[in-house]
Amino acid sequence: MTDTSNPLLNRDYPIPFDRITPDDVVPAVTDVLERARERVDALGAGRGGGYAEVVGELDDIVESVERTWGPVSHLNNVASTPALREAYGEALPEITRFSSRLHHHAGLYRRLRDFTASPEGRALAGLRRRHLNRTLREFRRAGAELGEEDKESLEHLRVELSELGRRFEENLLDETAAFKKVVRDADDLAGLPETALERAAQLAAEHGEEGWLLTLDMPSVQAVLQHADDRTLRREIHTAYLDRCTSGDRDNAPIVTRILEIRRRLAEILGYPDFPDYRLEMLMAGSGGRVRGFLDQLIDRTRTFHERDTAELLDRSQRSGLGSLEPWDVSWLMEKLRRERFDVDDDMLRPWFPLDEVQAGLFEIASRLFGLSVERVDNPAVWHDEVRYFDVRDEGGGHLGSFYTDWFPRDTKRQGAWMDSLVSGGPAPNGSFQPHLAFIGGNFNPPTASRPALLTHREVCTLFHEFGHLLHHTCSRVEIPSHGGVNVAWDWVEVPSQIMENWCWEREALDLFARHHETGEALPDELLARLLAARRFMGGWLQMRQLSFANLDLELHRTYRGEIPVMDYAAAALRPFVPSARFVERHILPSFAHLFAGGYASAYYSYLWSETLEADAFSRFEGEGVLNPAVGRAFRDCILARGDSRDADELFRDFMGRDPDPGALIRRNLGSP
Numbered sequence: 134m135t136d137t138s139n140p141l142l143n144r145d146y147p148i149p150f151d152r153i154t155p156d157d158v159v160p161a162v163t164d165v166l167e168r169a170r171e172r173v174d175a176l177g178a179g180r181g182g183g184y185a186e187v188v189g190e191l192d193d194i195v196e197s198v199e200r201t202w203g204p205v206s207h208l209n210n211v212a213s214t215p216a217l218r219e220a221y222g223e224a225l226p227e228i229t230r231f232s233s234r235l236h237h238h239a240g241l242y243r244r245l246r247d248f249t250a251s252p253e254g255r256a257l258a259g260l261r262r263r264h265l266n267r268t269l270r271e272f273r274r275a276g277a278e279l280g281e282e283d284k285e286s287l288e289h290l291r292v293e294l295s296e297l298g299r300r301f302e303e304n305l306l307d308e309t310a311a312f313k314k315v316v317r318d319a320d321d322l323a324g325l326p327e328t329a330l331e332r333a334a335q336l337a338a339e340h341g342e343e344g345w346l347l348t349l350d351m352p353s354v355q356a357v358l359q360h361a362d363d364r365t366l367r368r369e370i371h372t373a374y375l376d377r378c379t380s381g382d383r384d385n386a387p388i389v390t391r392i393l394e395i396r397r398r399l400a401e402i403l404g405y406p407d408f409p410d411y412r413l414e415m416l417m418a419g420s421g422g423r424v425r426g427f428l429d430q431l432i433d434r435t436r437t438f439h440e441r442d443t444a445e446l447l448d449r450s451q452r453s454g455l456g457s458l459e460p461w462d463v464s465w466l467m468e469k470l471r472r473e474r475f476d477v478d479d480d481m482l483r484p485w486f487p488l489d490e491v492q493a494g495l496f497e498i499a500s501r502l503f504g505l506s507v508e509r510v511d512n513p514a515v516w517h518d519e520v521r522y523f524d525v526r527d528e529g530g531g532h533l534g535s536f537y538t539d540w541f542p543r544d545t546k547r548q549g550a551w552m553d554s555l556v557s558g559g560p561a562p563n564g565s566f567q568p569h570l571a572f573i574g575g576n577f578n579p580p581t582a583s584r585p586a587l588l589t590h591r592e593v594c595t596l597f598h599e600f601g602h603l604l605h606h607t608c609s610r611v612e613i614p615s616h617g618g619v620n621v622a623w624d625w626v627e628v629p630s631q632i633m634e635n636w637c638w639e640r641e642a643l644d645l646f647a648r649h650h651e652t653g654e655a656l657p658d659e660l661l662a663r664l665l666a667a668r669r670f671m672g673g674w675l676q677m678r679q680l681s682f683a684n685l686d687l688e689l690h691r692t693y694r695g696e697i698p699v700m701d702y703a704a705a706a707l708r709p710f711v712p713s714a715r716f717v718e719r720h721i722l723p724s725f726a727h728l729f730a731g732g733y734a735s736a737y738y739s740y741l742w743s744e745t746l747e748a749d750a751f752s753r754f755e756g757e758g759v760l761n762p763a764v765g766r767a768f769r770d771c772i773l774a775r776g777d778s779r780d781a782d783e784l785f786r787d788f789m790g791r792d793p794d795p796g797a798l799i800r801r802n803l804g805s806p
Contacts (some may be wrong), residue, residue, distance in 0.1 A: 151514045158220035165201040177240025187248040212516045214544045229295040233288040237274040245641040302730035304383040310544040314347040326480035331581045352578045358464040371461035378723035380718035385723035390699045408690040409735040416622045438673025438803045460501030479589035487650040488586040494646020502765025504528040532605040534569030541579040550575030552602035557614035569607045573599040594634045601633030608773035617776035623736045625781035627743030635751045639759045672803045681710035686737040749797035
C-alpha cells in the first residue's frame with residue numbers, strides 16, 4: 134500500500150517542497166521502485182496488447198519513478214544538507230539499477246518487439262512511430278541484446294558511474310564552500326566595484342567577521358579577477374578557484390580517471406569504437422568524427438582573431454608595467470582595455486539592470502513575441518524564502534505551466550545557472566492539457582540594505598538564456614512528454630536558450646527593462662552604443678577558450694587511455710590553445726562539472742554547435758523585426774512547441790525555410806579580422 138502521507142509519493146501540483154524531508158527519500162524510492170518492478174514484470178510476462186497497453190504502460194511506469202526522484206535530485210542541487218546527501222546517496226544506486234534492469238528485461242524487450250511486428254505496430258505513424266523506434270533503439274543502446282554477463286557488467290558500471298558523479302559534485306560543492314578569505318584592509322580591495330564591496334562586507338558581517346569576506350562563488354571570483362588591482366590577490370583567488378578538488382579528501386582527479394575508464398568500457402561492451410561515437414549517435418552531429426571536423430573548421434576560422442587578441446593582451450601587459458602576462462591578469466587586463474577603448478565595463482551598467490525590472494521586461498518580451506503572460510503568484514511550498522513562483526498562460530488564459538526562480542548563492546546550492554524540468558506536461562489523451570513545471574536559478578549578487586539586486590549585462594544574458602530553456606519546456610505541445618520540451622538532441626537543446634540572449638543587445642528590447650534603479654532613466658543611447666561597439670571585443674580569445682574545452686572533452690573521450698596522469702593529458706590537450714604553458718589550466722578537470730557531474734560528456738561542443746544555429750535563426754528576427762509577433766509565433770510553433778517530435782534539422786528548416794548558414798556564428802561574434 135502506498136504511503137500517501139509521503140509527499141514524494143503524491144502527484145501534487147505544485148510540488149510540496151516545504152514538506153519533503155530527508156527521511157521521506159528512501160521510503161518513497163523503495164515504494165515507487167517496488168511497484169514499478171511489479172508492473173515491469175507483469176508487462177514483460179504479458180502477450181499481445183495495443184499501443185496503450187504496451188508502450189503507454191511502459192511510459193507510465195518510467196514517469197512514476199521520475200515524478201518521485203525528480204524533486205529529490207532538484208533539492209540536492211539547491212538545498213543540500215548532510216541528511217539529504219546521505220538519503221540521496223543511498224537511493225541513487227537503486228534508481229540506477231532500476232533503469233539498467235528495465236532496459237535489460239528480456240520479457241519487456243520481447244513484448245516491445247512483438248508489438249512492433251503486430252499490425253497496429255506496423256501501421257504506426259507520426260510521433261507514435263518515432264517514439265516506438267526511439268524506445269527500441271534506447272533498449273538496444275542500453276544492452277538489451279547482449280548476453281547476461283555483459284548485462285551484469287553494464288549494470289555494475291552504471292551504478293558505479295552514478296556514484297562517482299555524485300561524489301564529484303559533492304566534493305566540488307564542499308570545496309567551493311570551504312574557501313573563505315577575510316580582508317581587513319580596504320586598500321587590498323582597490324578597484325573592486327561598490328556592489329562587490331557591499332556584498333563582501335555583508336558576508337563578513339553574516340560570518341561574524343570585520344572587514345570583507347571573499348568566497349569562491351562566481352560573483353565574488355569574477356569581481357576580483359576582473360577588477361582587483363592587487364595582483365597578488367588576483368593570483369590567490371585564481372589559484373584557489375582552479376585548484377578546487379585537486380588534493381586531500383576531496384581530490385576529484387581519481388574520480389575523473391575512473392569515470393573516463395568506465396565510459397570507455399561501456400562503449401566497448403556496447404560495440405562502439407569509443408564513447409563519443411556511442412554518446413553522439415542520436416544527436417545532430419551523429420559521431421565523434423563529425424564533431425572533430427566541426428571543431429577543426431571552427432578552430433581554423435577563429436585562429437586569426439585569437440592571434441590578434443593574444444598579441445594585444447601581451448603588448449598591453451608589457452606597456453602597463455605588468456611584465457609577463459599571467460593567467461590571473463587576463464580578465465583584469467581585458468576590463469581595462471575595454472574601458473579604455475569603449476568607455477564601458479560590466480559594473481558601469483549594473484544600475485540599469487535591477488533584477489526585478491529585468492525579469493519584468495523579459496516577461497513582456499515573452500508576451501509580445503510568443504503571446505505568453507507570466508504572473509507571480511503566492512506559493513509558500515518552497516525550499517527557501519528567496520524562491521519565487523510564477524504562472525505562465527497563453528493568449529486565451531490557458532495555464533501552460535509554472536516555474537520557480539532562485540537567483541542568489543548559498544553554501545547548500547550548486548554553482549552556475551541552470552534550468553530544471555520538474556514536471557513535463559502537455560496535451561493529455563482525454564483532451565485536457567497538463568501544465569508543465571520548471572525551475573530556473575543562478576548565483577547573482579543578492580540585494581543589500583542600500584540597493585536592489587543589480588545585474589551585469591553578462592548576467593542579464595544568463596537570465597535570458599535560462600528563460601529560453603524554460604520557454605522550450607513550458608511551450609511544449611507534444612503529446613508524448615518524453616519527446617517534448619528540452620527532451621531533444623543535446624546539440625539542439627541550447628538553441629532556444631542561446632537565441633534569447635540576442636534580445637539583450639537590442640534597443641527595442643532593452644527599452645522594456647533597462648532603467649536606472651534610482652532615477653528610472655532609460656539606458657542612454659551613448660552607453661548602449663559603447664556596449665554594442667564592445668560586443669566583439671576579445672571575441673577571438675573567448676571563442677578559442679570555448680573551443681579548447683570542447684576539444685579537451687572530445688579528445689579525452691576519444692583517445693585518452695590512462696597511459697599518463699589525466700591532468701598531464703589535459704595540459705597537453707590545452708597547450709595549443711594558449712600563448713604559453715603558464716596559461717594551461719591543467720587543474721580544470723577536477724572541477725569541470727559539465728563533463729563529470731552533468732550531461733556534457735563528449736558534448737561540450739554543443740554550445741558552439743547550437744550557437745551556430747541560433748545565430749542564423751536570429752537573422753530572421755533581424756530582418757523582419759526583433760519584436761515582430763508573427764516571427765515570434767513562428768518560432769514558438771516551429772521550435773519551442775515541437776520538442777523532439779521531428780528531427781532538429783527539419784524544425785530549423787520549418788522556421789527558416791532553408792538549411793543553416795555555417796558562417797553565421799563567425800559573422801556575429803567575430804566579424805572581419
